[in-house]
Structure formats: C-alpha cells, structure tokens
Amino acid sequence: MTAGLDLRGTRRLLPLHLEKVEFAVGSRQIIRGISARLEAGPRTIILGPNGAGKSVLLRLCHGLLEPTGGYVLWNSSELSGQRRQAMVFQRPVMLRRSALGNVTYALRLAGVPRNQLEERGLAALRTVGLEGHARHAARVLSGGEQQRLALARVWALRPEVLFLDEPTANLDPGSTHEIERIILDLNAAGTKIVMVTHNLGQAHRLGDEILFLHEGRLAERAPADRFLKRPESAEAARFLEGELPW
C-alpha cells in the first residue's frame, strides 16, 4: 500500500473521505448526506447556487465545523502541531503586523523553528510577488495584495491540501488573474486544490473536476470539461443556463 505514503514515508493526508456527511443548524438542514472521496491530484471545484452549502462543506472538510451526521475522514490523522491542510477565505484576515509578520506568525504556529521563520516567510512572499511589501503593514495593503498575502501565508506552510472559499469574489480581473496563477503554481508544487467559486470562467480555467451542490446535496460530480458542456443533472443544467434553480 505505497499509494498512501509520500516520499518521506509518512502517511499522506489524502484521500479525504466524506461519508454521508450531514450538517444542520437547529432545524435547518444545510448539508444532506454528502458522500465523496477527494483524491490527491486533480483540482476540485465546488460549484452551486447561493445557499447550496458550498462554503459549509468546505468548512466541514477543513475542520472548522463538525458534521452533525456522518464522517469526514482523512487518510491519516493530522500530525499534532503541524497543519497539513490550510484554507484561504473570501475576505482574508490580516493581523496588525507587517506582511512578513503575518507569514511568520502562521509558520510559528505550525512549529517551524525560529531561525527559519524569516527565510521561509520571505521565500513565500517572493512566490506571490510581495517581497517588496515584506515590511509594510499588512492591513493597509490593497484587497488583491491582501489575498496574495493570504496565499503566501498558506504557501509557506506547504500544505498537502488547500481549501479556497471564493478567493477572488471581491477582486478586479487583474488581481483575479494573479490569484489564479498562484493557485496553479501551488498545485504544480504538489498541493491539492479544493475551491468554491461562483465564476464559471474560473471553474473552467482552474477546474479538473466539478462537484456541483444543490440544496445541500451533491447533485453531480464530473470532469470539468464535460460538466460545463453537458451537465447530466437537471439542476446543474439550469444553473449553467443562468436560470434560477427554483
């Protein structure tokens, strides 16, 4: 069973198994019995109309929420003190520190030795083109720069899996393009991408496979090309036509 091990012989985090996952707040059922297996490799895009449960599903996978039914199971339990999966939010939250300080903060939490913090932080900033802003206060950077900084922060952690919740929803096309490039670079460096988006063009550019959610259910799962051209489920077809699905 070598497939579950990486080169260093530690068990890989992926695949991630979702087994009949349910999530409810009070009497409101948000996720209804989703079962899926997320493998290393393909970039997974989660699509669906507002209120379909996309962001909630992402948070369940990341561990920010506990399912009220079913299981979210990683191939290996996480090593203590070392986050091997990370998340980028729609609106990044930056601390009142320098850009570099925000990256080294995350590294310190991940247990990186003190003498490596700055070097690894600067390297991560370089990959997103923010090395010139290393000493600038993070919160006064522009929205696009802050989102790139958020990506640098997770890049520095070299996660096996990265969840992204509509990372370009508030950004202009130029910044969106930059973010997409960084996401592809991260993926090329070996990080599994699981991303929620509303933007069909983005799904097309970044997605290898699509998980389509509708009213808390996994309505369809298909390769991105096929899904965007010939969706099989009626809900997905309506969604792609831009029809309101109710």
Place this chain on the structure above:
Amino acid sequence: MNGFSHAFLQAVDLVVAADPKLVEIVVLSLRISLIAVLFGCAVGLPLGALIAVNRFVGRRAVIVLLNGLLGLPSVVVGLVVYLLLSRAGPLGSWGILFTPTAMVIAQAILITPTIAALSRQVVADAWQEYREQLRSLGETGFGAAGTLLWDLRFSLVTIVLAGFGRAVSEVGAVMIVGGNIDGVTRVMTTTIALETSKGDLPLALGLGLILLAIVLVLNAGAFLVKETAQRRYG
C-alpha cells in the same frame, strides 16, 4: 469672585514653583495609581481576552457580573478592603491598613474589572472577524487571546488609560483605606477634599489643575496613539 481669582493665582504659583508639598502629593498619587494599573492590566487584559475567545459554562453570568462591576462604587470597595485589612479583619495581621499598599490594593480591585470588562468587549468584537482565520491557522485558547491582545494593542491603550483615569481621580476608596495621613497616604483627590473643607483653596485648586491636566494629557495621548496606529497599521 475676588477670593476665587486670588486663590487661583496662588494655585498657579504653587504649581509653577513646584511646591515640595504639592509635588510629594502628586508623585504619591501617580505612583499608587500606576502600580494599581499595572496590576489591573496584568490581570484584567488576559482575563477579558480569555472570556472573549473561550466558550465555557457560566460565561454569560461572568460577563454580566463583569459589566456590573464597571459601576462598582469606590467607597464600597474602600469599605470592603478596610474591613479585610483592619486589625480584626482576616488580613489584619499584614498591618498594611493606612499605608500606600492598602491604597494600591483598593484601586487595583476597583479598576481590574473595568479593564477586564472593556477589553473583553473590544476583543469579542474583533474575535468575530478573526475566529475562523485563527482557528484555521491552528490558534486557540490562550494563544488566540494573546494574539488578539497584541493585535488590538492600540485600542487597548485607551482602555488602560481609562483605568488609570478612574484610579487617579477616585477619592472614596483611598480615603477610607489610606486614612489621608499627611506625608504618608495623602494623594491628590483626598487632599483636595480635605483642603476644600478646611478652606485652603490654593492647594486644593492647584492639585485640581494638575489632576485635570493629567487626565487631559492622557486622553490626548490615547487619541493620538490610536489615530497614528490606525494610519500605519490599518
């Protein structure tokens, strides 16, 4: 009116000449309140932050209690500390009643809840914004409280200064536990109260001016710190 302006001019003279008696009183006041504030911060800031970021049984009751203590009457604190420290009291053997130490204790008891309640509010508001991000990065509990305290440092300066303002301008508690002993436990507020009732208006007015100036300067300082920080750190 004439009497007042005369007293006022004399008061200004006392301040400008740095009258030794006046200086001694001011220095003692500041020293007591500073130590009380240091203690209040050491306990109040972490306490407020921990209550803000953690969920535990009885949390709501603690918050209500803490907010209630914001309005804690200083004379009641003075009375309680007096009873604790008096000869017959449980801590009477310490023999510190009518000393500056007793005054520090009274002021610290008075302002620790103030600092804790106000910082809890500030941290709780920020926690709404930070919670998911910090949890995602693996920060919880004590670590999150510390991170937030540091991130909100400029807002917290205002709270700390509010605490200092309350301590230095408070009269009831220090009067009761300090005893207003000349040269030992006489601070600005108790001196003003005493000298006014004795009719020595210049000293009372001079101290009043200094007290007012201290409070104003502190507030201006807090305002400037916050504004500068806002521009630099966002």
